[in-house]
Amino acid sequence: GNGEAVVKALATQAKSKGVEIVPGTPVVGLVKQGGRIGGVVVDDDGQEAEVACKALVVATGGYANNKEWIKKYTGHDLGVSLVPVGNTGKMGDGIRMAWEAGAAEDGVEALEVVRVAPVGPEFAMGNDLEVVAMQPDLWVTARGERFCDESVALNDSHSGNVNARFSSDGFTFSLFDESILEHVLEAGIDRGLTMDLRPGYRPVNAQKEIQAAIEGGSKEVFVAESLEELASLTGIDPVTLRTTVDEYNDYCAKERDKQFAKDPRFLRPLVGPKYYAARARTVVLGTKGGIKINENMEVLDKKSAVIPGLYAGGFDAGGMYGDSYPIQISSGLSSAFALNSGRIAGRNALRYLERRADCSSRAGSSQ
Numbered sequence: 001g002n003g004e005a006v007v008k009a010l011a012t013q014a015k016s017k018g019v020e021i022v023p024g025t026p027v028v029g030l031v032k033q034g035g036r037i038g039g040v041v042v043d044d045d046g047q048e049a050e051v052a053c054k055a056l057v058v059a060t061g062g063y064a065n066n067k068e069w070i071k072k073y074t075g076h077d078l079g080v081s082l083v084p085v086g087n088t089g090k091m092g093d094g095i096r097m098a099w100e101a102g103a104a105e106d107g108v109e110a111l112e113v114v115r116v117a118p119v120g121p122e123f124a125m126g127n128d129l130e131v132v133a134m135q136p137d138l139w140v141t142a143r144g145e146r147f148c149d150e151s152v153a154l155n156d157s158h159s160g161n162v163n164a165r166f167s168s169d170g171f172t173f174s175l176f177d178e179s180i181l182e183h184v185l186e187a188g189i190d191r192g193l194t195m196d197l198r199p200g201y202r203p204v205n206a207q208k209e210i211q212a213a214i215e216g217g218s219k220e221v222f223v224a225e226s227l228e229e230l231a232s233l234t235g236i237d238p239v240t241l242r243t244t245v246d247e248y249n250d251y252c253a254k255e256r257d258k259q260f261a262k263d264p265r266f267l268r269p270l271v272g273p274k275y276y277a278a279r280a281r282t283v284v285l286g287t288k289g290g291i292k293i294n295e296n297m298e299v300l301d302k303k304s305a306v307i308p309g310l311y312a313g314g315f316d317a318g319g320m321y322g323d324s325y326p327i328q329i330s331s332g333l334s335s336a337f338a339l340n341s342g343r344i345a346g347r348n349a350l351r352y353l354e355r356r357a358d359c360s361s362r363a364g365s366s367q
């Protein structure tokens with residue numbers, strides 16, 4: 001996407017200034033000399049090699065793929081209650097190395113989560129079925145109980161957080177029916193998805209995609225001729241499901257949601273003749289912290305003292321957010337922080353090197 005274009009532009013510019021980029025050579029350790037950063041240890045094709053440096057910016061992209069840390073810091077079971085999307089090999093290397101070098105922890109538990117239905121290798125990102133299943137219609141737990149005002153669908157972070165709270169075995173369900181499908185095909189969607197699928201978009205391929213998923217044996221999406229059949233396919237208790245849908249349809253008829261006060265615009269009854277369910281999972285786009293920094297992106301130790309020469313930015317740096325990332329409040333904040341924290345860290349690292357060079361030359365001239 002656009003993020004890749006930014007990275008390419010930065011890499012091109014850096015190379016034109018003489019920067020050497022060595023891919024496939026991960027940093028495995030930091031070297032400290034007299035309390036300052038003195039270098040890094042890299043894994044060069046199985047051989048460890050030390051590379052000297054006087055200043056270092058840590059930005060290894062968080063720990064979204066580290067099962068053990070996800071459990072330890074967030075309580076989630078990776079791949080079950082929290083599904084990583086768009087991240088590979090993010091093991092928290094930089095965070096671990098900074099901590100080993102004396103950095104304090106900050107914001108390590110903060111996550112960027114969204115509710116996505118359905119999820120799986122059989123579904124392309126942003127497919128039309130997903131577009132329908134993420135609308136603010138009826139959402140129920142695995143037991144068939146409604147659990148929130150579904151208009152939280154309009155806020156990614158809220159929908160991710162509420163889904164995480166009410167999931168059991170890692171999912172909740174989005175329910176809709178043929179009349180809701182017809183509605184979104186005619187009137188368009190309320191909740192957009194990405195910059196391309198905006199409110200008003202008509203998900204014309206949804207039915208085809210549902211059919212393909214079911215024929216392909218997917219266990220993430222279900223279609224039935226009755227609520228009882230839907231309950232049997234999904235494992236939801238049939239009596240609870242019937243009660244929930246009857247109550248919900250009553251709120252729709254009266255245009256008043258007595259349970260969660262959802263905006264009547266989003267009260268659309270489920271009347272059949274076909275009923276659909278898609279499992280909704282909590283997807284993590286990234287972890288949002290770990291290393292304590294100050295406003296200069298300097299890494300701080302447990303006494304809040306600067307570790308000279310050590311900087312952090314992006315997903316590795318902590319303290320930007322509370323316990324979760326507010327996507328809707330400032331969409332793009334995450335990339336903007338990655339870019340700007342890197343820029344601020346780089347600028348301050350340069351000043352630090354200049355100060356050190358200055359000190360050395362003054363020490364040299366006074367001898």
Ligand SMILES: Cc1cc2nc3c(=O)[nH]c(=O)nc-3n(C[C@H](O)[C@H](O)[C@H](O)COP(=O)(O)OP(=O)(O)OC[C@H]3O[C@@H](n4cnc5c(N)ncnc54)[C@H](O)[C@@H]3O)c2cc1C
Pocket residue numbers: 003025026027028059060061062085086087089090091093094285286313314315316331332333334335336338
């Ligand atoms: C699916 C998805 C959608 C997103 N959408 C948005 C959006 O719409 N808006 C937005 O603002 N943000 C979005 N983000 C978040 C955005 O991508 C991140 O904020 C940003 O990429 C973080 O930058 P970073 O430099 O911290 O980490 P990254 O971009 O992940 O870069 C870290 C780099 O460090 C490398 N690395 C890891 N370990 C080591 C090691 N030991 N040694 C050397 N290198 C190492 C990695 O290979 C990687 O190249 C999205 C993220 C995902 C996954």
